[in-house]
Amino acid sequence: MSGNLRYSVRSAAIVVLLLFFAAGCGADDGDDVTGATSGAASDPAGATADDGESDPDADSATTSDESVDGAGEVGDQASGESVELRMIIWDANQVDSQQALADAFHQQRPDITITVEHLPWADYWAVAQTSVAAGNAPDLLWMNGPNFPVFEANDLLLELDDSIDLSPFPTSLVDLYTRSGRRLGVPKDYDTIGMFYNKDLFDAAGVDYPTNDWTWADLQAAAAELTTDEADGFISAGYYQEYVLPAMVQTGAPILSDDGNEFLIDDPVACEAMAYLESFVADGSAADWTTVDATPAPDLFAQGKGAMYFDGSWMAGPTADYAFPVGAVQLPAGNREGTIVHGLSWAAMSSTQHPEEAMAFLQYLATEEAQMLQAESGAVISAYAGTQQTWVDSLPGAIDGQVFIDAVDNAEPFPVANAPYVWISDSSRTVIDDLIAGDDVATVCADAAEAAAVSIEENRVSDAD
Amino acid sequence: MTALGTRPLRSGTRAVAPPMDRRPRHPHADRWVGDERRWSRLVLAPSMIGLVIFYQIAAFGMVLVSVSDYRGAPEVDLVGWDNYAFAFGAASSRAALVNTLRLVAMVVPTSLVLGFTLALLLRRVRRGGWFYRSALLFPAVTMPTAAGVIWQWMLRPDDGVVNLGLGLFGVEPHAWLSNPTSAPIAVAAMTCWQYTGILVVIFLAALRRIPADVHEAAVVDGAGIWQQTTRITLPLMAPTVAVNAVIMTLVSGLSLGSIVALTPNGGPRGANRTLGFEIHRQLFDTARFGRAAALTTVLLVLVMALGGSQLWLSRRFVNYGDDDRSGML
Numbered sequence: 024m025s026g027n028l029r030y031s032v033r034s035a036a037i038v039v040l041l042l043f044f045a046a047g048c049g050a051d052d053g054d055d056v057t058g059a060t061s062g063a064a065s066d067p068a069g070a071t072a073d074d075g076e077s078d079p080d081a082d083s084a085t086t087s088d089e090s091v092d093g094a095g096e097v098g099d100q101a102s103g104e105s106v107e108l109r110m111i112i113w114d115a116n117q118v119d120s121q122q123a124l125a126d127a128f129h130q131q132r133p134d135i136t137i138t139v140e141h142l143p144w145a146d147y148w149a150v151a152q153t154s155v156a157a158g159n160a161p162d163l164l165w166m167n168g169p170n171f172p173v174f175e176a177n178d179l180l181l182e183l184d185d186s187i188d189l190s191p192f193p194t195s196l197v198d199l200y201t202r203s204g205r206r207l208g209v210p211k212d213y214d215t216i217g218m219f220y221n222k223d224l225f226d227a228a229g230v231d232y233p234t235n236d237w238t239w240a241d242l243q244a245a246a247a248e249l250t251t252d253e254a255d256g257f258i259s260a261g262y263y264q265e266y267v268l269p270a271m272v273q274t275g276a277p278i279l280s281d282d283g284n285e286f287l288i289d290d291p292v293a294c295e296a297m298a299y300l301e302s303f304v305a306d307g308s309a310a311d312w313t314t315v316d317a318t319p320a321p322d323l324f325a326q327g328k329g330a331m332y333f334d335g336s337w338m339a340g341p342t343a344d345y346a347f348p349v350g351a352v353q354l355p356a357g358n359r360e361g362t363i364v365h366g367l368s369w370a371a372m373s374s375t376q377h378p379e380e381a382m383a384f385l386q387y388l389a390t391e392e393a394q395m396l397q398a399e400s401g402a403v404i405s406a407y408a409g410t411q412q413t414w415v416d417s418l419p420g421a422i423d424g425q426v427f428i429d430a431v432d433n434a435e436p437f438p439v440a441n442a443p444y445v446w447i448s449d450s451s452r453t454v455i456d457d458l459i460a461g462d463d464v465a466t467v468c469a470d471a472a473e474a475a476a477v478s479i480e481e482n483r484v485s486d487a488d
Numbered sequence: 489m490t491a492l493g494t495r496p497l498r499s500g501t502r503a504v505a506p507p508m509d510r511r512p513r514h515p516h517a518d519r520w521v522g523d524e525r526r527w528s529r530l531v532l533a534p535s536m537i538g539l540v541i542f543y544q545i546a547a548f549g550m551v552l553v554s555v556s557d558y559r560g561a562p563e564v565d566l567v568g569w570d571n572y573a574f575a576f577g578a579a580s581s582r583a584a585l586v587n588t589l590r591l592v593a594m595v596v597p598t599s600l601v602l603g604f605t606l607a608l609l610l611r612r613v614r615r616g617g618w619f620y621r622s623a624l625l626f627p628a629v630t631m632p633t634a635a636g637v638i639w640q641w642m643l644r645p646d647d648g649v650v651n652l653g654l655g656l657f658g659v660e661p662h663a664w665l666s667n668p669t670s671a672p673i674a675v676a677a678m679t680c681w682q683y684t685g686i687l688v689v690i691f692l693a694a695l696r697r698i699p700a701d702v703h704e705a706a707v708v709d710g711a712g713i714w715q716q717t718t719r720i721t722l723p724l725m726a727p728t729v730a731v732n733a734v735i736m737t738l739v740s741g742l743s744l745g746s747i748v749a750l751t752p753n754g755g756p757r758g759a760n761r762t763l764g765f766e767i768h769r770q771l772f773d774t775a776r777f778g779r780a781a782a783l784t785t786v787l788l789v790l791v792m793a794l795g796g797s798q799l800w801l802s803r804r805f806v807n808y809g810d811d812d813r814s815g816m817l
Contacts, residue, residue: 152560152775173775177561313663317644443774452753459666459756481578482774 169444208368273357343420603687624685636749730802
């Protein structure tokens with residue numbers, strides 16, 4: 024029998040090896056992160072870490088003062104010594120446009136060379152956060168609203184020079200990256216939420232296309248009229264950025280408490296938003312909640328199973344390829360008009376050995392010239408006032424991109440709580456669970472607020488402000 | 489893996505002499521060939537060095553991180569037991585502990601019964617056994633993410649294969665992944681589907697080592713298939729069952745792939761938020777490295793305890809005679 028045993032042990036050992044191999048192939052994060060980190064370390068621009076033996080703490084403490092005195096204007100202080108900086112981004116489609124910005128800047132400041140590095144989204148935040156301790160942190164990076172609180176609370180970002188003028192940017196975007204009066208990011212681009220509609224379904228039902236002046240009641244009436252056996256009039260969902268938060272803005276109620284610790288959906292006025300979204304399912308003009316939980320709203324719309332749904336400006340391009348013509352309008356108004364605006368920013372890491380040079384690049388990125396250069400790539404709506412027409416012109420389909428740009432005037436910034444964005448996924452999951460269970464709207468709102476509060480409390484980034 | 493290596497392999501001392509002697513001997517051959525131990529050390533060295541650096545030293549580092557407030561910033565303070573207080577005190581981690589144990593409890597027995605039954609059936613296959621074996625192993629080498637997409641489609645409430653199939657028997661369509669009771673079952677099912685093939689191969693290997701005359705003798709004594717299986721095959725296979733149980737405990741206790749693939753947000757009412765899920769969340773979503781390390785330490789101890797107790801049980805209650813026990817891990 025010992026042969027039997029040894030045989031089992033041996034085959035088990037082989038299988039365990041196989042498992043590790045399979046796990047390595049399928050691992051969504053772990054292995055890739057290390058790979059990416061070491062990749063970054065071996066990059067030629069990794070030189071940043073070697074050439075200053077000074078204490079990093081002392082550096083970051085004095086950084087803001089130095090840069091205020093130092094980087095006055097772009098181009099006036101070529102120190103003769105050439106400096107290499109690294110900037111990480113997560114969108115492979117924008118590597119070229121971002122490198123073009125770096126090259127254009129290099130023309131003005133030949134002493135500064137910036138390399139754009141692409142990291143996959145799955146690894147991006149983990150690498151960015153751990154790279155400081157690993158000693159291979161990038162000098163510059165893309166930042167988004169949901170991850171900003173973590174970086175801000177851990178002092179990982181460099182405060183912008185006073186000389187950088189952010190007045191040409193939408194206030195909501197500047198505010199997104201300002202905390203306690205410290206400006207930490209230059210707005211890069213933005214997206215807003217609008218309503219997309221299937222023109223074929225409208226034509227078939229003989230209903231007039233929606234307009235920018237619609238109200239909630241108009242949407243509810245049209246949705247009921249458009250509902251047939253094949254397709255629903257509207258696709259309702261519990262997504263926060265596209266559905267719940269914009270609807271909350273339209274109620275006129277605030278989203279977060281001033282201290283950023285509470286999500287105020289349980290306020291009776293704010294909760295009208297939930298009642299509004301639920302009304303479509305209640306009267307049968309939208310698919311039930313389990314359907315949209317199993318198949319995402321954009322997929323249902325693409326399959327022609329709903330005449331209208333809410334989504335971001337980033338869908339304006341892709342919907343041109345759909346099997347039916349698609350239009351877009353601003354979101355219907357409730358107590359007021361409104362939507363949610365979110366945008367990325369460029370930021371500098373506080374750990375950089377070259378704060379002045381990094382700040383000089385940020386200053387360049389805040390100029391109309393740089394923002395126009397980015398807009399011409401057609402990938403995103405540049406944040407700088409007056410550069411948006413380029414994006415509108417670049418859209419392939421029949422969609423009027425202007426509606427997403429006009430929407431900014433009434434938009435509230437994507438809410439940034441005193442905790443990372445997991446509070447949104449936690450609260451959002453609770454909402455959909457409650458809705459599937461058929462709870463009444465007041466309960467849904469109370470549970471959503473409770474789930475958010477628990478999550479924010481558990482993951483709070485700082486006890487200050 | 490440490491749990492498996494706690495007991496020295498005594499069988500190794502009874503050297504299995506390789507039939508090297510038939511080949512013409514190199515003058516210095518004795519120096520290497522004669523000393524198996526030296527050879528084995530040499531061959532093992534590269535992987536052992538990797539193991540020590542990337543697992544054991546890293547594990548030690550993890551324990552260090554677990555008592556710190558490391559969040560990515562250069563300044564790190566030691567915070568003592570704070571992270572462990574979170575790991576045992578926070579509602580989310582306690583729920584994760586329960587969810588993990590529930591997943592292990594569902595996956596281990598199911599996959600063992602399924603794997604053993606399939607192995608018994610496959611043993612009778614005379615031709616084309618390789619086909620069934622590879623078919624069964626296929627899910628194990630499929631990327632969890634890709635498999636997850638397929639499973640999501642199969643489980644869709646309106647047009648998924650599962651509901652369509654059940655519909656033939658008059659069963660009402662069910663939203664598998666939207667329901668807090670069925671979502672963990674779906675994850676358990678997918679985990680079993682992925683790894684049972686591996687168990688079948690191991691069981692088959694062990695079945696082949698049972699001498700045919702034992703069964704023949706049993707038949708002469710009038711034992712039926714059921715009696716042969718429960719009285720002869722199963723007891724003789726007990727060590728293999730234990731090894732497979734440990735494998736499935738590791739797989740299901742540490743698993744994350746099928747959970748993330750089926751319910752990326754942790755499932756309805758957080759039903760699929762296991763310890764693995766919480767670790768991932770603390771690491772990548774909230775950047776609380778200390779908490780993630782503490783949760784990982786807890787998970788490591790838990791899985792080692794579960795795996796170790798399975799091996800201990802199999803040694804405690806199954807008697808093979810002195811010689812055979814040595815072959816056990």
